[in-house]
Amino acid sequence: MNTGSALLRPGDLLVIVAGIALTAATAAARWGQTAPTIAQVRLDGRIVAELPLNGSHRVAIAGALGRQGDTVIEVQPGRARVAADPGPRQYCVQQGWLSRGGSVAVCAPSHITLQLTGPDGGADTVAF
Secondary structure (H helix, E strand, C coil), rough: CCCCCCCHHHHHHHHHHHHHHHHHHHHHHHHCCCCCCCCEEECEEEEEEEEEECCEEEEEEECCCCCHHEEEEEEECCCEEEECCCCCCCCHHCCCCCCCCCCEEEEEEEEECEEEEEECCCCCCCCC
């Protein structure tokens, strides 16, 4: 019995090399994206603020829970976060700083979303 030559067949090496090349190309495309430049704040799907990520800003938005308080968006160079929200569970606040293009923080009770976008405009749609 010749067990050593049965482990790799002639096409196996080609499949392995193709798999490694595909993985490397996918990783390069994913991590080679441009940095986000704008923090978009939406209320009920409408853009209510576009804040550049090259400076420091703080804005308060009255959302659906307006009487309970405003949602506060904070921007620092290269990142943004929901600093405060009147929602009961604080999921969007707990998400912390967003710094990657396409990142989204959703304050569902307030109907407010924060999304980071780049020069290409980001995603066409976002589903929750």
